[in-house]
Amino acid sequence: MKYKVIKKQNSGNSCVVCGVNNELGLKTSFYELENGELVAICDTKDWHQSYPGRVHGGMSAALLDETIGRAISINDETIWGVTVSLDIKYKKPVPTDATIKIIGRITSENRKLFEGSGEIILPSGEIAVTATGKYMKMPVEKITDGELTSEEWKHVEDKEKLEYIEI
Numbered sequence: 001m002k003y004k005v006i007k008k009q010n011s012g013n014s015c016v017v018c019g020v021n022n023e024l025g026l027k028t029s030f031y032e033l034e035n036g037e038l039v040a041i042c043d044t045k046d047w048h049q050s051y052p053g054r055v056h057g058g059m060s061a062a063l064l065d066e067t068i069g070r071a072i073s074i075n076d077e078t079i080w081g082v083t084v085s086l087d088i089k090y091k092k093p094v095p096t097d098a099t100i101k102i103i104g105r106i107t108s109e110n111r112k113l114f115e116g117s118g119e120i121i122l123p124s125g126e127i128a129v130t131a132t133g134k135y136m137k138m139p140v141e142k143i144t145d146g147e148l149t150s151e152e153w154k155h156v157e158d159k160e161k162l163e164y165i166e167i
């Protein structure tokens with residue numbers, strides 16, 4: 001199904017998942033959709049592998065962790081979270097040199113904590129990895145030990161603006 005993109009989220013500078021200047025990172029982009037979910041798009045590379053041709057499970061976990069953790073800011077971009085627990089199920093291998101999508105959503109929330117779930121979707125449309133995670137809400141200054149600079153957290157325009165994403 002095709003979903004309208006409401007907003008592209010900001011990117012980090014050095015983050016292993018979203019850092020635009022982390023040459024070995026996953027350089028993932030995040031889009032808020034009309035259905036209230038967050039979708040991430042990532043081009044996997046051979047330096048993300050465990051076994052040849054297969055993305056390292058830790059990379060898949062990091063992608064799901066960040067996608068679920070970012071989904072909380074769809075409704076309020078001042079809320080940030082740190083991961084308290086993450087449960088991952090690896091159902092199919094994720095290939096290197098492929099464009100994959102990662103979906104994240106919030107399933108419950110209170111004053112201190114939020115929980116969410118997500119999936120990694122292969123180019124074939126199959127679900128390869130699923131996750132549920134729990135996060136504690138924290139002010140960003142407390143997480144980073146300082147101010148959020150425009151270098152560390154910024155909007156990066158796509159070469160071609162994505163209007164819709166097919167999931």
Ligand SMILES: CCCCCCCCCCCCCCCC(=O)SCCNC(=O)CCNC(=O)[C@H](O)C(C)(C)COP(=O)(O)OP(=O)(O)OC[C@H]1O[C@@H](n2cnc3c(N)ncnc32)[C@H](O)[C@@H]1OP(=O)(O)O
Nearest residue numbers: 012015065066069070081082083084112136144148152153
């Ligand atoms: C800036 C630019 C960046 C660019 C970059 C991009 C980033 C874009 C965003 C990405 C989105 C995030 C995605 C990645 C996020 C990580 O990767 S974060 C890194 C991994 N996680 C961490 O480092 C967390 C490490 N753990 C901790 O710091 C501490 O254990 C915690 C989680 C803060 C908890 O601290 P604590 O001292 O245990 O807290 P404590 O005061 O005891 O508990 C507070 C309350 O929470 C409850 N609680 C504590 N633990 C739990 C639990 N496991 N379950 C239920 N309740 C609990 C307690 O019962 C307590 O409740 P009350 O009794 O007060 O009612």
